[in-house]
Amino acid sequence: MLYQRSSALFKDAQEYIPGGVNSPVRAFKSVGGTPIFIKKAEGAYIYDEDGRAYVDYINSWGPMIVGHTHPEVLSATVEQMKNGFSFGTPTELETEIAKLITSVVPNIDMVRMVNSGTEACMSAIRLARGYTNRDKIVKFEGCYHGHSDSFLIKAGSGAATFGNPNSPGVTQGTAKDTLLAEYNNLDEVKALFENNKDQIAAIIVEPIAGNMGCILPEKGFLEGLRQICDENGALLIFDEVMTGFRQAMGGSQERLNIKADIVTFGKVIGGGFPVGAFAARREIMNHLAPLGPVYQAGTLSGNPIAMRAGITTLNIINNDRELFTRIDKATETLDVEISKILAEKGIANKINRLGSMMSLFFTKQDEINNFTAVTKCNHDSFNKFFHHLLANGVYLAPSGYETWFISDAIKDTEINKTLDAVRSFEI
Numbered sequence: 366m367l368y369q370r371s372s373a374l375f376k377d378a379q380e381y382i383p384g385g386v387n388s389p390v391r392a393f394k395s396v397g398g399t400p401i402f403i404k405k406a407e408g409a410y411i412y413d414e415d416g417r418a419y420v421d422y423i424n425s426w427g428p429m430i431v432g433h434t435h436p437e438v439l440s441a442t443v444e445q446m447k448n449g450f451s452f453g454t455p456t457e458l459e460t461e462i463a464k465l466i467t468s469v470v471p472n473i474d475m476v477r478m479v480n481s482g483t484e485a486c487m488s489a490i491r492l493a494r495g496y497t498n499r500d501k502i503v504k505f506e507g508c509y510h511g512h513s514d515s516f517l518i519k520a521g522s523g524a525a526t527f528g529n530p531n532s533p534g535v536t537q538g539t540a541k542d543t544l545l546a547e548y549n550n551l552d553e554v555k556a557l558f559e560n561n562k563d564q565i566a567a568i569i570v571e572p573i574a575g576n577m578g579c580i581l582p583e584k585g586f587l588e589g590l591r592q593i594c595d596e597n598g599a600l601l602i603f604d605e606v607m608t609g610f611r612q613a614m615g616g617s618q619e620r621l622n623i624k625a626d627i628v629t630f631g632k633v634i635g636g637g638f639p640v641g642a643f644a645a646r647r648e649i650m651n652h653l654a655p656l657g658p659v660y661q662a663g664t665l666s667g668n669p670i671a672m673r674a675g676i677t678t679l680n681i682i683n684n685d686r687e688l689f690t691r692i693d694k695a696t697e698t699l700d701v702e703i704s705k706i707l708a709e710k711g712i713a714n715k716i717n718r719l720g721s722m723m724s725l726f727f728t729k730q731d732e733i734n735n736f737t738a739v740t741k742c743n744h745d746s747f748n749k750f751f752h753h754l755l756a757n758g759v760y761l762a763p764s765g766y767e768t769w770f771i772s773d774a775i776k777d778t779e780i781n782k783t784l785d786a787v788r789s790f791e792i
């Protein structure tokens with residue numbers, strides 16, 4: 366049996382951890398089968414408890430952009446650890462990472478570090494509400510901004526995978542302040558603003574969506590959101606938890622040349638450690654405690670080891686601007702070659718890609734540009750594809766509602782291994 370030890374570990378885990386996992390999509394519920402328990406990772410590969418190696422396209426759901434256990438990140442964090450693990454006081458490292466982030470991300474003057482993307486987005490909307498003195502927010506169907514209550518309304522991948530778009534436990538009172546629109550549909554956003562005059566604090570959006578599979582913003586969509594916010598005194602929040610330091614050093618703002626008012630980060634910013642951040646212009650950030658009345662705090666926020674891992678990872682990327690060209694090119698090769706192989710087999714498919722994010726949809730639809738289109742794809746075929754690749758040593762995210770993340774450790778050898786696995790796939 367391929368996954369013998371993983372199966373045994375999963376059985377044990379289910380006794381003590383709900384569903385055997387500490388984050389739902391890890392449970393393989395969407396694709397079926399037993400989750401793989403990972404023991405270690407290096408470069409482009411993760412290694413399971415049964416001793417099998419996999420080319421990794423999850424990369425911890427995005428953070429490991431320079432590959433796993435990068436030697437520079439490893440030695441910097443180990444050195445840092447020798448000074449202590451956590452102090453609960455300011456450290457120079459926090460200013461260093463804030464300087465680095467504000468120097469490369471457009472349109473921001475100040476940064477607040479937190480422990481996850483969830484915290485970053487949750488705090489960003491609180492700040493937007495405090496700044497505008499308004500209660501409502503607009504979010505898009507299929508976009509995920511973490512698991513805080515306001516966002517668990519048609520929240521994309523995890524929730525969609527479990528067929529449970531709105532979570533029980535979120536009160537009606539909270540839900541009523543979250544207005545929903547279809548991704549890439551400006552008319553719906555305009556209608557929400559007309560029907561909720563002077564009540565909307567912010568629009569929060571994944572500028573390149575990754576939580577309903579990879580969905581690209583259509584031409585004019587983000588520009589339209591910018592204009593609607595400006596005309597209505599609302600703030601535009603770009604959730605760059607996935608796209609920050611991945612689509613470009615300055616994230617989607619740089620890649621797509623659009624300015625947001627508040628930007629949230631996670632994933633790459635922590636180099637694999639639990640880190641998130643939110644950032645904005647000074648006049649907005651001045652509203653945050655201890656300068657202003659909007660409260661936000663954290664025992665482990667700005668943890669020195671996590672900061673060191675983040676700084677080192679961001680410096681590696683920043684000092685090697687060819688890195689984005691390389692990972693984008695590797696992703697393009699995967700896109701072109703996988704589409705070709707599947708088309709030759711007569712398997713209808715559509716790949717969405719921007720930079721080093723991509724998703725493969727089994728579908729005859731010409732465009733996959735919103736959540737509804739994703740739900741109409743053939744997810745049974747995706748699930749078969751997933752298991753075939755897994756058995757052939759290639760690890761994709763275990764759901765057709767997810768994005769593949771390509772790291773700089775993925776080279777021709779790994780791409781060829783992936784393409785060989787696709788070649789032997791039969792529907």
Ligand SMILES: Cc1ncc(COP(=O)(O)O)c(C=O)c1O
Pocket residue numbers: 426481482483484486509510511512571575576604605606607631632641
């Ligand atoms: C766009 C986006 N925002 C927010 C989050 C939440 O981040 P975290 O899982 O670190 O809380 C995620 C996580 O996948 C995400 O993809």
